[in-house]
Amino acid sequence: MNTVKTGYVRPLDLRKGRVDLGFGAGGRAMAQLISELFLRAFANDWLARGDDGAVLPAPAAGERLVMATDAHVVSPLFFPGGDIGSLSVHGTVNDLAVMGARPLYLAASFILEEGYALADLARIVESMASAARAAGVAVVTGDTKVVEQGKGDGVFITTTGVGALPAGRDPGGARARPGDVVLVSGRIGDHGMAIMAQRESLAFDSEIVSDSAALHGLVEALYAAVPAEAVRVLRDPTRGGLATTLNEIAAQSGVGMELDEAEIPVSAQVQAACELLGLDPLYVANEGKLVVLCAPEHAGAALAALRAHPLGTEAARIGCATADPQHFVQLRTGLGGRRMVDWIAGEQLPRIC
Template sequence: MKKNYVRPLDLRHGSVDLSHGGGGRAMVQLISDVFGKAFDNEWLRQGDDGAVLPAPGPGERLVVATDAHVVSPLFFPGGDIGCLAVHGTVNDVAVMGARPLYLAASFILEEGFPLADLARIVASMAAAAREAGVPVVTGDTKVVEKGKGDGVFITTTGIGALPVGRSLSGANARAGDAVIVSGTLGDHGMAIMAQRENLAFDSEIRSDTAALHGLAAVAMAAAPGLRLLRDPTRGGLAATLNEIAQQSGVGVVLDEAAIPVDPQVAAACEFLGLDPLNIANEGKLIAVCPADEADALVAALRAHPLGARAARVGEAIADDHRFVQMKTAFGGRRMVDWLAGEQLPRIC
């Protein structure tokens, strides 16, 4: 596999900075050089959003995924840290092609955190779990001293069942495949930023946070040759497609005119000097499928409430460099690279 030559981590004198959690090249390097080397095993090495594990019974395998949630503010238009913790992990299981079954949750609470806010978060989390049909079956709670946390952090782990013979992976994309998104990009990240920056628009920007296993099932039924599904969270579409390009050994060319972005989100990004392709989403899927299945897949996604703005936005190409590029509205091309740092800390 072609290597990205970057400066090695200084494990003796270096320290963690915000870019290590931003979904870009620095985060990938940290995961590879620290966690990957220490925990190395055949399941972790798969490199996907969840690990496919052997199941005790015939006919299915297990998928396990875990995610930590440190979003700030805790409450935002369209959601809160509670429902986000459920949706994020359900989606990581779903994009593996698995049926989400159970959740585990751990809470780190800061001394002095209002019980009313905690109850509101837990109620939201419970409602999201009930709506998704994925119960929280075990958990843990820790409390740290005042000033040693930031209200509440939540980690969730999901267990899912994957049928034998189904394999959706970031390593499956092939030259000629179509790249599809299930809706508008950047809604979640800009809902958070608009609240942080007290930005006012004609209509409120709301997070798209949602459980996507129903939409994933629609995609798998509509496209029998489906290569992969991903949810473009931290780092947005840009980071996710760069991950796929590296795993699959292909390039990707996007069509700027085809990429759906809500006008309010586009305006907020322009105001803040941000690129919607780098902004986190919590209720969108990226699908890669053979080109001859693309129209049927887009139509099926659009028939689902969570996929009404689905669009074919690009294609995978043969490219030994594994670049992600975009055809611009002006007729040129530009590189769509990893984030160099952390644009939006504490976004999920």
């Protein structure tokens, strides 16, 4: 992001102004947008240099670098519990966190549509900056492009994150073993249903609010409570929900999964919305939930650590990994039967993250 002085006498009209093509042309208008909006919101020494990248200090001795990237195209851009700005921070911070890493830095790329209101863009950027500060990460470099009106959808954001992985931590999708316990940090489906309820103008006794949140504090609490080697797998069940995440892990590790339907936490509002729309909450996206596969002898301590953290108060033990050469994920239903929980087919909920 460039910090060149623009020479403009008149500041950006962040109340009534609109994005125009000049904001992506690389000239004075773009420099003004960056200086008066992005640099002001994300202020830090690395970004203030105005270079094409950021030279960052190395992590502590013995730590390894972890990198993750995520694109965000959610519609609508604002929803109960968040917006595309905070979501773009949480999504990439969580990708680092489930690798066991401490998130450190973010890069951000914005694709803006000509004509988009600067007031709404400023609201998104401020939300993003607030989420980054709360997560303890700095946005150290970035890029902005503008597309013609009708060829975008307001704002798209891609964030790339860098984190430090402490020695001894090595969670991964291929590390689950038969007998490992499956934990989830709270109620599933809140994010996807918050988006769909707003799109479809569904009204409930209480509003469905997205669970969008940064999970690295919850992960640190888990590692503080149990040995690092006991934490086999960490995942955030986003697109495709809990069901798809567990199928991915089962395939990577060569195990099966057996879940108990009665133990999987789902709010009454989400359950009702899913029934109304013909959806299964197991496949609905989350943006602030953690799935843990843990060695069975440490499962009690892991569950207690999750429940002691503000983001894990409703954590539950929902099943276990099994020795199954077919790598099936199965659900024990409330009626005492079993059903397959297969991979999702197609896109159940488009544009939810």
